[in-house]
Each structure stands twice: as structure tokens, then as C-alpha cells.
Amino acid sequence: MDNVLQSFLNPMAICLTQEQIEQIYQHGCVSYPFECCGIILGSINYETSEPEKIAVELIPTENVWNAENAVIFGENGENSPRRRYAIAPQVMLNTQKNARDRSLDIIGIYHSHPDYSAIPSEFDRRYAWSGYSYIIVAITNSDVNFYQSLMKVCKQPNNKIVHSYPLLPIFSEKSGVFPHTINIHSWCLDENQQFHPEPIIIK
Ligand SMILES: [Zn+2]
Numbered sequence: 450m451d452n453v454l455q456s457f458l459n460p461m462a463i464c465l466t467q468e469q470i471e472q473i474y475q476h477g478c479v480s481y482p483f484e485c486c487g488i489i490l491g492s493i494n495y496e497t498s499e500p501e502k503i504a505v506e507l508i509p510t511e512n513v514w515n516a517e518n519a520v521i522f523g524e525n526g527e528n529s530p531r532r533r534y535a536i537a538p539q540v541m542l543n544t545q546k547n548a549r550d551r552s553l554d555i556i557g558i559y560h561s562h563p564d565y566s567a568i569p570s571e572f573d574r575r576y577a578w579s580g581y582s583y584i585i586v587a588i589t590n591s592d593v594n595f596y597q598s599l600m601k602v603c604k605q606p607n608n609k610i611v612h613s614y615p616l617l618p619i620f621s622e623k624s625g626v627f628p629h630t631i632n633i634h635s636w637c638l639d640e641n642q643q644f645h646p647e648p649i650i651i652k
């Protein structure tokens with residue numbers, strides 16, 4: 450069955466690792482107060498009872514939103530990448546080609562919402578593609594402070610970042626001890642071209 454049709458009939462979950470969630474979160478923190486964006490490569494697993502999207506690799510991209518894009522997208526005046534993001538078309542094409550060479554697909558796009566909820570904007574909806582997962586992470590100033598303090602702890606005397614720092618507890622109610630929650634959600638268009646929440650499964 451066509452993937453797009455399939456996703457309308459059976460909203461799929463998207464599976465990410467905790468490291469991938471943190472990669473999105475960190476990209477959002479280092480890009481703050483601007484929106485970050487990136488491409489999600491993966492595949493659809495039809496082996497499970499309910500088909501699932503599996504994220505295999507995240508490709509961080511540059512947010513190229515600028516005054517010129519604002520005109521192209523009919524968003525006159527929205528010149529700042531604080532409230533919009535754009536991925537260069539050539540980057541999308543190259544990534545698609547690279548993915549196909551590895552028998553993968555672009556299965557979605559992630560971006561951040563600085564000082565805003567992880568809910569898609571009307572702009573996000575208007576330019577979304579059917580079948581793609583749109584993962585949004587909300588980033589506030591306190592996330593950035595948290596991330597920076599975490600990085601300080603993780604730096605060795607020679608200032609190299611150690612990547613073995615403890616994984617961030619994503620659900621504070623589960624960890625109980627460390628009340629830092631990553632506010633992240635995934636969305637997919639439904640048959641009425643409206644965003645529908647899509648479950649994120651952490652594997
Ligand atoms: Zn957005």
C-alpha cells in the first residue's frame with residue numbers, strides 16, 4: 450500500500466533512541482534563540498503488528514530562513530529564523546539521494562520552537578508534506594541553562610566534551626529524581642491536512 454495512504458488509515462508511531470531525542474534537544478539548545486532544523490532518515494518497519502517508522506539517522510541542517518525566503522513563502526516581515534525555519538532545497542535533494550543509496554528514506558523533519566510550545570504553527574501546517582513526521586522540540590531559556598550546566602560538568606580538564614554523560618531523563622515522572630523534561634512531540638498530517646499527534650516510541 451502507498452505509504453501516504455497507509456499513514457492516513459493507520460497513524461504510525463515513530464521510534465527513536467534516547468540518544469536521538471537528546472541530539473534534537475541539544476541542537477535546539479545550541480541554536481537558541483533561533484529555530485534549529487534537521488532531516489530524519491529511516492524506514493518503515495512492516496514486520497511489527499502495527500507498522501512503525503524507525504528513525505535511523507538525524508541529519509542536522511542549517512536554518513536558512515531569511516528575508517528572501519520570507520518573500521518566497523508569502524511571510525513578509527517574518528525575516529528572522531527565531532520563528533521560522535527553512536532547509537535549502539539542494540540539501541534536501543542531496544540528503545534524499547544519499548538516503549536512497551543506503552536504502553533509507555527521508556521520513557520526517559525536526560525543528561525547535563524557541564520559547565514556544567511544541568505544537569505546529571499554521572506555517573508548519575501549510576508547508577508540511579503528507580506522510581512525513583514533524584518532530585518539534587520546545588526550547589526555553591531554562592533548557593539552555595540546563596544544557597550549558599550539563600556541558601560544564603561533562604567537560605574534561607582539557608576541555609573536550611565527554612560523550613558518556615548520563616542520558617537526560619526524558620520523562621520526569623519516571624525518573625522521579627531529576628525534574629528535567631524534554632518537551633518534544635511528533636506530528637503527522639491527517640486526511641484533512643491537519644496535524645495529528647503521532648506517538649514517539651523510545652527504543
Ligand atoms: Zn514550527
